Amino acid sequence: MNWKLLCILFSCTLILGCGSKKNFIVLTPTEDGSVGALQVENQKGSAILDEEGKAIYVADKESVPSEPTAISRPEIDAFFKEALQVHPLMPQSFLLYFLFNSNQLAEESQQKISEIQQAIKDRDSTDIAIIGHTDRTGSDAYNQQLSFKRAQAVQKFLTENDVNGDDITITYYGEGNPLIPTADNVAEPRNRRVEVMIR
């Protein structure tokens, strides 16, 4: 075996290898495990990426995008190490439920507090949205007020449990935004809710 030739071949592979990996786009699975699709397009051509762990390489705007090519997970993670260290957590949403025609929190919902506190801590969040809703029994106007009272009850509940009141914003929709669509005047416990969104 000619060592010199082998060395030259090896260096060529390295250089070409690195060169071709200058620019690439790689698909990764979403948190729920699903995989979507995207298209990369320039004047010279286009390619579709719809499989996780596959990458499209493109030298520049004047070059045809490659066919999707497999790339190893450790390699992907190494290239994006610094970004991943500061990658934010997805906002987390909690649904708290209420007794019929009341701003009294259901017992099970009160037990959510430690999870809510943890979600705030994990995100170092100063952006907590409280969104009030009702079911469709009673008039629109009454339910607007009831959803507001429910949102206020959750605000009180959170601030009593060491959540900073300045970080909270309140909105309310009455019966106008049901989780489970029903006809008017139908009692639906799952619509008697307040959403707490930690961003």
Place this chain on the structure above:
Amino acid sequence: MKKYAFGCLAFIILCCYPIVSTATEVVVGKVQGTRGLVSIFRDGKTKPAFPHDKVFLSDTIMTGSNGAIGILLEDNTLISMGPISRLEMKKFKFSPAKNEYEMSLKMGQGSFVYQSGLLGKLAPHAVTLDTPVGKISMLKGTDFRARFSE
């Protein structure tokens, strides 16, 4: 005397407030985490970026050689970038109530981790990203990573 000074201060604040608030800045998201030197280029000026800072339409976010930044957009799209990266917020509309969706970002050089939010779910075709090698169009909401070197 002290009372007088407070009065003056209140007056100055009141005078300045309308000037600040009339600027029609559209919030598109906020900074969540940073590392090293990171900055935002806005209205011809560059300022350092910190966690909880708002990100406005037309902002360009930049990282230094030791920098990294993570941002959360209004629709819950998450984007982080590593050292020597640039990202411009060109267009952003997210109002489900009005059925208005649009997002157009310009990625410069750098390394990007993109986690799709509600725009990707509700209106993937409204999402486009300009990159140094061409245009990325979202066909179906997806997470991806991209790296561009100059």
